[in-house]
Amino acid sequence: MNAPKLKSVFAALLILVISSSFTITNPSDMLFRIKDGEVSINNTAIKPSWPFKAYKAVLGPQDRTQGNRVEIYDSYGLLFFRHLKHKKNITEIQIRFSNYDNDEITTNQAFPGTVLVDDVAITKDMSPNKVISKLPNWHKEECSLEHEIKLLYIHTYIYFKFNSEENELTMIAIGRDND
Numbered sequence: 001m002n003a004p005k006l007k008s009v010f011a012a013l014l015i016l017v018i019s020s021s022f023t024i025t026n027p028s029d030m031l032f033r034i035k036d037g038e039v040s041i042n043n044t045a046i047k048p049s050w051p052f053k054a055y056k057a058v059l060g061p062q063d064r065t066q067g068n069r070v071e072i073y074d075s076y077g078l079l080f081f082r083h084l085k086h087k088k089n090i091t092e093i094q095i096r097f098s099n100y101d102n103d104e105i106t107t108n109q110a111f112p113g114t115v116l117v118d119d120v121a122i123t124k125d126m127s128p129n130k131v132i133s134k135l136p137n138w139h140k141e142e143c144s145l146e147h148e149i150k151l152l153y154i155h156t157y158i159y160f161k162f163n164s165e166e167n168e169l170t171m172i173a174i175g176r177d178n179d
Helices: 003-022 052-059 128-134
Strands: 031-035 038-041 064-066 070-073 078-082 090-096 114-117 120-122 139-141 148-153 156-162 169-176
Touching: 038 052, 052 078, 128 148, 128 156
Parallel strands: 031 114
Antiparallel strands: 031 038, 064 070, 070 078, 078 090, 090 169, 114 120, 139 148, 148 156, 156 169
16 A cells, blocks of 8 residues: 555544544433533533534434424433524533423433533432522523523523422523523
């Protein structure tokens, strides 16, 4: 094999090894972190503009798409909502802790990994009061939705949605607050 072909083969192998090392192979190994207004998945930081290709590089291809705005990762319990104008960017991420929600758009499976917000593990057995007490830096905002609370910190919001008894967290929605 001549030198240019050998370099091309080596470069292709290197790209394959590097890209596969960032892709999650076991959904339960996923670590979704929100800290100081930044999002990362398995310690891979996502740019503040939240480009979908950055998430796709870590998660691999989505399981399905709804319309031209929602990217759904069923095995990860994740929904990504694309920006209306800048479709390459994400405006909101939903993490589903249960899939029995009455929401129109949902995943087929619950999120199997770990969610950390400011190094606090967010689990489905949390109540609204427990969430608020564990995240003292986050400011509680007015929320008109029943069984939900909205917290805000460093231009990032999180909606926490609970079941009707408010003893189980069913979903969190994370987005950039532009106010």
